[in-house]
Amino acid sequence: MANKHKAIALISGGLDSLLAVRVLQEQGIEVEGINFYTGFCVEGHTHAIRNNDRDKQKRNNALWAAEQLGIKLHIVDVIEEYKDVLLNPKHGYGANMNPCLDCKVFMVSKAVEWVKENHKNGFDFIITGEVIGQRPMSQRKQTMPIIAKESGADDILLRPLCAKNLPATKPELEGWVDREKLYDFSGRNRKPQMALAKEFGFTDYASPAGGCCFLTDKNYSDKLVDLWEGRGSREYEMDDIMLLKVGRHVRPKPEFKLIIARDAGESKFLEGYRKQFITIQVTSHNGPLTLIDGDIKADDLEMAAGIVARYGQGRDAEQVEVEIAIPGEEKQQRQIKPLSVEAVLKEWHV
Amino acid sequence: MSEHHLDARRLLCPMPVIKTQNKVSDLNVGDILHVACTDPGVLSDIPAWARINGHEVISQQENEDEIIITVRVGS
Numbered sequence: 001m002a003n004k005h006k007a008i009a010l011i012s013g014g015l016d017s018l019l020a021v022r023v024l025q026e027q028g029i030e031v032e033g034i035n036f037y038t039g040f041c042v043e044g045h046t047h048a049i050r051n052n053d054r055d056k057q058k059r060n061n062a063l064w065a066a067e068q069l070g071i072k073l074h075i076v077d078v079i080e081e082y083k084d085v086l087l088n089p090k091h092g093y094g095a096n097m098n099p100c101l102d103c104k105v106f107m108v109s110k111a112v113e114w115v116k117e118n119h120k121n122g123f124d125f126i127i128t129g130e131v132i133g134q135r136p137m138s139q140r141k142q143t144m145p146i147i148a149k150e151s152g153a154d155d156i157l158l159r160p161l162c163a164k165n166l167p168a169t170k171p172e173l174e175g176w177v178d179r180e181k182l183y184d185f186s187g188r189n190r191k192p193q194m195a196l197a198k199e200f201g202f203t204d205y206a207s208p209a210g211g212c213c214f215l216t217d218k219n220y221s222d223k224l225v226d227l228w229e230g231r232g233s234r235e236y237e238m239d240d241i242m243l244l245k246v247g248r249h250v251r252p253k254p255e256f257k258l259i260i261a262r263d264a265g266e267s268k269f270l271e272g273y274r275k276q277f278i279t280i281q282v283t284s285h286n287g288p289l290t291l292i293d294g295d296i297k298a299d300d301l302e303m304a305a306g307i308v309a310r311y312g313q314g315r316d317a318e319q320v321e322v323e324i325a326i327p328g329e330e331k332q333q334r335q336i337k338p339l340s341v342e343a344v345l346k347e348w349h350v
Numbered sequence: 351m352s353e354h355h356l357d358a359r360r361l362l363c364p365m366p367v368i369k370t371q372n373k374v375s376d377l378n379v380g381d382i383l384h385v386a387c388t389d390p391g392v393l394s395d396i397p398a399w400a401r402i403n404g405h406e407v408i409s410q411q412e413n414e415d416e417i418i419i420t421v422r423v424g425s
Contacts, residue, residue: 035364037364037365037368041364059395059398060363060367060391060394060395060398062364063364063367063395063398063399063402066402067398070402071402072402072403073402073403074371075364075367075368075371075399076368077368242362272360272388
């Protein structure tokens with residue numbers, strides 16, 4: 001039977017939000033999805049860049065989930081607003097640079113705004129796929145009320161997968177949703193979700209090990225901190241966070257680093273940055289395109305070119321020819337001796 | 351019915367989808383939008399977005415360095 005109340009669901013593309021929506025659809029609730037793009041979402045970026053992954057399906061899991069559920073999906077660019085969440089998290093960071101609790105509060109607060117704007121269309125409440133104990137920072141019994149309160153959602157925030165472990169919310173108290181048909185999942189064990197997925201006929205769902213955010217990844221977080229330290233500032237732009245996902249990052253001096261493509265796909269991607277960065281490329285042999293990020297002195301260009309040459313096919317040659325392109329200047333051709341493996345110090349690798 | 355163009359080159363998914371979504375919200379039913387992209391991810395993402403939101407992808411042209419996706423705006 002159709003239910004006149006509507007919900008907006010935070011859709012990450014993972015299994016939990018997929019199930020949370022389907023649980024409500026089973027009760028006749030109309031649901032639409034909302035997905036927030038922070039710039040750090042894993043999605044398909046790396047697949048788009050790297051050759052090795054070309055054969056993998058490049059689907060966006062949030063869109064895929066929405067299609068499986070038969071719901072509309074609103075994707076919202078929150079890159080600029082998200083900077084304050086990342087730079088000034090009230091609740092701090094997790095194991096890496098992941099401000100998970102502040103992130104969840106932020107996203108639910110954005111959903112609250114959406115509900116207010118769309119209340120006239122019948123949207124009354126918000127659902128998420130949160131499960132108590134699922135994530136060490138944001139999904140704990142103590143953090144559930146914090147998210148509801150600080151986001152401004154209060155009692156219109158319903159978590160269908162663990163609702164029975166929490167106080168009843170407005171949709172339950174008002175009878176819009178039958179609490180008895182909600183769930184009491186808890187902990188990191190995924191078996192109950194997998195069983196429910198099977199019951200609903202979902203087989204090909206996404207289950208990223210570290211969640212859907214690059215900030216939970218240690219290597220990525222290390223590169224982000226290195227970027228800030230190298231600049232003496234925690235400001236960042238979209239290009240910065242994209243470039244942290246690409247290439248081998250080598251910082252031989254505090255004031256600059258090299259971003260060295262690891263394959264032809266990454267070289268092609270870095271081509272798009274030629275007008276913004278100094279680039280170095282070996283021209284006598286096959287080799288990776290490299291960007292110089294930071295302030296490099298003219299005296300250091302040769303050393304940088306030697307590092308670049310070490311990663312090309314001419315690494316064992318006595319000399320290779322490199323092209324150094326400084327935006328707005330004539331390109332330079334130089335003969336360079338590639339650095340040896342030992343000469344590219346381990347501590348330079350970010 | 352009118353035709354429109356959107357430049358989403360060098361943007362990585364889902365930004366081309368977001369730009370398309372935002373542009374389409376300003377268009378009328380039946381309008382045509384040509385989106386120029388470089389991220390191959392759009393070949394699956396824009397059609398998926400169109401299917402779930404009631405729009406129609408009427409052509410996908412892949413050139414050497416560019417992909418043009420043409421969308422007819424639905425209701």
